[in-house]
Amino acid sequence: MANKKRTNIYMIGVGGQGIGLLSEVLIRAADYAELNVRGVDTHGLAQRGGTVQSQLRIGEGIYSPLIQKNSADIVIALERTEALRGIQNYLKEKGTVIYYNTSWQTLDVRLENSEEVSVNDINRAAKKLDAEIIKVYKEDLKETRMQNVVLLGEIVQNNILPEIKRQHYINALQDLMTGDKLDKNIALFKSLVK
Amino acid sequence: MKSLGEILLRKDETSEIVIGNTALVRAMIEAGTRVVTSYPGSPMPETAEAIRSISKEQRPFYFEFSTNEKVATEIAFGASVNGHLSTVFFKSVGLNVAADSFVQLALMKLKGGMVVVIGDDPGANSSQNEQDNRHYAHLSYIPVFEPSNPQEVYEYYKEAAKLSQEKEMPVILRLSTHVCHAKQKVNFSSYKQQEFDSKPRFSSENENYVPITSKVFPMKRRALKRIKDFKSYSNKSDLNKIIDNGNKDKGIITMGVPYLSLRDVMEDMDNKPDILKLGIIYPLPEDVIMEFLKEHKEVKILEELDNVLEKDIKALAFEENIETEIIGKKDIDDWINEYTPDKVQDVMSKTWPSLFKKINSKNHEKNVENRPAQLCPGCGHRSAFYAIKKALSEEDITVADIGCHTLGFLPPYEMGEVLLSMGHSTSTGTGLSLFNDSRKVVSFLGDSTMFHAGLPGIVNAIFNDHNLTLVIMENGTTAMTGHQNHPGTGSNFNEEVQPIPIKEMLKGFGVKNVYEIDTYAQTKLKEVMEKAVEEDGFSVVIATHPCMLKFTREARSKGAYKDNKVEIDQEVCHQIHECVKEFGCPSFSITEEGKVFVNKDLCIGDGSCIQTCPVDAIGLEQSNGGNK
Ligand SMILES: Cc1ncc(C[n+]2csc(CCOP(=O)(O)OP(=O)(O)O)c2C)c(N)n1
Ligand code: SF4
Ligand code: SF4
Numbered sequence: 158m159a160n161k162k163r164t165n166i167y168m169i170g171v172g173g174q175g176i177g178l179l180s181e182v183l184i185r186a187a188d189y190a191e192l193n194v195r196g197v198d199t200h201g202l203a204q205r206g207g208t209v210q211s212q213l214r215i216g217e218g219i220y221s222p223l224i225q226k227n228s229a230d231i232v233i234a235l236e237r238t239e240a241l242r243g244i245q246n247y248l249k250e251k252g253t254v255i256y257y258n259t260s261w262q263t264l265d266v267r268l269e270n271s272e273e274v275s276v277n278d279i280n281r282a283a284k285k286l287d288a289e290i291i292k293v294y295k296e297d298l299k300e301t302r303m304q305n306v307v308l309l310g311e312i313v314q315n316n317i318l319p320e321i322k323r324q325h326y327i328n329a330l331q332d333l334m335t336g337d338k339l340d341k342n343i344a345l346f347k348s349l350v351k
Numbered sequence: 352m353k354s355l356g357e358i359l360l361r362k363d364e365t366s367e368i369v370i371g372n373t374a375l376v377r378a379m380i381e382a383g384t385r386v387v388t389s390y391p392g393s394p395m396p397e398t399a400e401a402i403r404s405i406s407k408e409q410r411p412f413y414f415e416f417s418t419n420e421k422v423a424t425e426i427a428f429g430a431s432v433n434g435h436l437s438t439v440f441f442k443s444v445g446l447n448v449a450a451d452s453f454v455q456l457a458l459m460k461l462k463g464g465m466v467v468v469i470g471d472d473p474g475a476n477s478s479q480n481e482q483d484n485r486h487y488a489h490l491s492y493i494p495v496f497e498p499s500n501p502q503e504v505y506e507y508y509k510e511a512a513k514l515s516q517e518k519e520m521p522v523i524l525r526l527s528t529h530v531c532h533a534k535q536k537v538n539f540s541s542y543k544q545q546e547f548d549s550k551p552r553f554s555s556e557n558e559n560y561v562p563i564t565s566k567v568f569p570m571k572r573r574a575l576k577r578i579k580d581f582k583s584y585s586n587k588s589d590l591n592k593i594i595d596n597g598n599k600d601k602g603i604i605t606m607g608v609p610y611l612s613l614r615d616v617m618e619d620m621d622n623k624p625d626i627l628k629l630g631i632i633y634p635l636p637e638d639v640i641m642e643f644l645k646e647h648k649e650v651k652i653l654e655e656l657d658n659v660l661e662k663d664i665k666a667l668a669f670e671e672n673i674e675t676e677i678i679g680k681k682d683i684d685d686w687i688n689e690y691t692p693d694k695v696q697d698v699m700s701k702t703w704p705s706l707f708k709k710i711n712s713k714n715h716e717k718n719v720e721n722r723p724a725q726l727c728p729g730c731g732h733r734s735a736f737y738a739i740k741k742a743l744s745e746e747d748i749t750v751a752d753i754g755c756h757t758l759g760f761l762p763p764y765e766m767g768e769v770l771l772s773m774g775h776s777t778s779t780g781t782g783l784s785l786f787n788d789s790r791k792v793v794s795f796l797g798d799s800t801m802f803h804a805g806l807p808g809i810v811n812a813i814f815n816d817h818n819l820t821l822v823i824m825e826n827g828t829t830a831m832t833g834h835q836n837h838p839g840t841g842s843n844f845n846e847e848v849q850p851i852p853i854k855e856m857l858k859g860f861g862v863k864n865v866y867e868i869d870t871y872a873q874t875k876l877k878e879v880m881e882k883a884v885e886e887d888g889f890s891v892v893i894a895t896h897p898c899m900l901k902f903t904r905e906a907r908s909k910g911a912y913k914d915n916k917v918e919i920d921q922e923v924c925h926q927i928h929e930c931v932k933e934f935g936c937p938s939f940s941i942t943e944e945g946k947v948f949v950n951k952d953l954c955i956g957d958g959s960c961i962q963t964c965p966v967d968a969i970g971l972e973q974s975n976g977g978n979k
Contacts, residue, residue: 188368196534204755206937207724218618221611222533225692242719262940265720267931278717301952335352
């Protein structure tokens, strides 16, 4: 039986980094592209600082929003430790990992019980899977809260989800915000996606 | 920007990407629900956020957050016997609090209908257990509908409401975490707003509502009869459906989230077993199940958590002399954790190894340690734990309660060593204080939790003159579940009200020693604690500071946020690491050489850390140099 085309996207970050907006834009953009979608985010605790994840599945023949281990086509991570966690747990062979190159230290690192995850650790884990690695960092970004939109821009610029076009993302952003916030996010997105 | 409130009220057919909790609100509106109550708790609070997106004036029903789940249930009950369709929703363990009234519901004639929406939490994503509330259905003779995705949440609620109204009996809609939070495009029907009046229809003239002694029996008889009759509806309902893969050999009976996982796991498989997906899980559609059993040689019961279906179906097969092999749970692991696709793959590979592949686990070079949630930067609870730890000795006993402050049990504070349920801390602490002359007992309790279930324990400590210290962690909100108001805050869901002042309330109760102190005043808090634990009898310290996540969010949205940060004067810093390792604000990062710096993305500049540095190396950014 021929496998139907399905894309699994696994997003991971730390509470407070804006993963919710990123996943909401992606699911809406996919919907504007008339794709069948299922998604789910971690909800639950108010406090910041824990691992948060969001899962998005696109295509036909999908039921649960939950992705199986080692079967994400794309892992999107908002910082390094979570990128490594995402790769090890979810990325499939020959998949793609795209991450923002920053670090939110874990408690164990701060208590000097363990070492911070480095770019090398990520490279090693991804190479083992023969995966493509896209490392993102924007030097002149003023608001760190917009790192999620920088990642979004790079996803589009690198054509990681070919069926979803630039305008679909803009429509999605327009669904989700207004005024100054919308202007800033659209401006940043447009500056990244040519 | 799309307005959720507008979408939820739209009269025309429409479709939208929403989570299950939001789809539920649209269903409430279409069904003509008039009274909705709740107490916050994951996985349900986003339902209230969706309700909030509709202005109070436009909201077609009354909504409140009540003080606890029992109160919320009673209000919905009262509204229903008055003729209004009502709904109460809360999290899994909320049903334990509501239970005393909940178990009576089926005895009553619920004129307006009443739907009880329960958010179970397989996987204990944000709960203190994984309790399977299907057991309560058997206990209370109440039918249960279980959807598997947001579209079904919407459809099943409407069906449940309709039946509840028709049959004047309660109905449970059982959700679980990843049904509440799943997102997909949901198709909503068009609807016409019903005409409501404000006529109270309650009448005890021809109907008994007082179950006392022998009056209980006819009420119980009716409840049993109603649940028996419900089976014929269940047998006919198209909420139970068969996925016919033409397999005469193997079949699987399942429901809810495990059903979705199973479909995913089977998607690319040859020789797919047939599936019977149950939408009504109590009382069971016995004819449909019998038919399915008879058509297959082997049938697997695939259910999350406990073996509720398995026992019922095996009993049914026994009575009917069915020869089909019925395969239930294999081992203890099958009882634990959510039935994600991975879990279902694992469970099924133990059942039919030739059909379902085993999952191979991988070894990783570098172990990535877990990152549990932590108290936010600037959280007042942190200052409290930091100061109180210094006031106590190693062997003293600290009792945790439920809320953000539960996280005090993590390093570096390790405050709060035992936890049962919401509001338990004063009474558990009381028990720990008996036959105990050497180790002081300190219980922690959040302010929302105090009003929810904490008061009886407090009153008992006064009444029976017990010897312990209670610390009320007052942050002016129900923080953990998303910052809902409570009776001490001065607002309810709908409007401003007179707040109940905690200190005066306790004084009114007759607590002699009540102290109130801002947690950022760490030295004073330590002194107060030292004094309080030395006192004989019951003493209370109200450790107060507003929830800083809520505070900064509100300041940001008002444009009043002062973007302050602290920084470390590297010349003054002796790398004592008190700030990183003892106080433990997550804004402090440490380099491999042991240098400490401040993560500016995280720091909110409240300055509560400044006083912790023994050499004054921390200061606000603009006034560098250990300025206090
Ligand atoms: C019976 C029950 N209902 C609801 C919950 C969900 N819940 C967890 S913590 C909490 C309240 C926390 O508020 P508060 O006591 O003020 O502490 P804070 O989080 O603000 O520190 C609630 C409602 C629960 N665990 N148990
Ligand atoms: S949400 Fe509020 S109370 Fe909870 S940890 Fe954050 S600041 Fe503290
Ligand atoms: S001021 Fe200090 S305590 Fe407050 S967030 Fe910044 S580092 Fe943490």
